[in-house]
Amino acid sequence: MNTSNNNKRKMIVIHGGHFSSLKGFYEEASSVLMKDTDWKVGTLDGFDDILYGGFGVIDGKEEIEIIWKESQKSKENLGFNATREFYENKIRQGKPFNIELIQQKLDELTKGEGQTLFEILVEIIESHSNIALRLE
Template sequence: MENKRKFHIDGEKIRDLDGFFREVARHLFPDIPDRDYNFDGLDDMLGGGFGTPENGCVLFWDNHHLSRACLGYEETVRVLERRLNRSHLSARNEIMKQIRTAKRHDGPTIFDEIIEIFERHKPVDDNSYSVELRLR
């Protein structure tokens, strides 16, 4: 970790999913124009080639407990409803099922999905472009 760049995002600045994307982009991808970020885009950017340091980095998520609350079931329902409005007809039944599950406070939250994406990019052996997430 000593030769890897270190970045900090602050959970106090993250109130919703868009705020999370803005905070991460501000630190990890400052040269990418502000746009409508999404999970697929985050996954691609963490994979490298978009500004992620070639030898990997460590991202400290300070006050993550505040973000966990803001990115919980209420935000999950909001994001899923927005996704439903943009989705193809073939995906709507699955999204509606996810909305019902989130409204019951069951299943993964937006926070959980973010953690899962970062888990896919954690360092493995000599993996350049890896991003190690540390919750603090």
């Protein structure tokens, strides 16, 4: 196998300056990852699915580097308050969401133990072994 491929790693830039909410993140991710498709990211699972590749700009298991610019801004925008609101909205909507599970996640967050949306998104990206994440 040719090891010089690392230099040819496809670069994808998510720009934290372009959004300040989870909905905005989905729009940014859709515009950079799904350029020529009419499919849009609208859920955390949907974002995870896109990263598996095969549609949009990621072609299967190719080596990708995602550069998240202004990630500190995103970390604040998608931090505790946004995450609490995210869970509270799901609880308000009720079905099809698992309210007990979401309440548990909200309780963990409130106790300072749960993950913020930013941390969840980072974890989703890092769960893909072919994708390197650089927070800038």
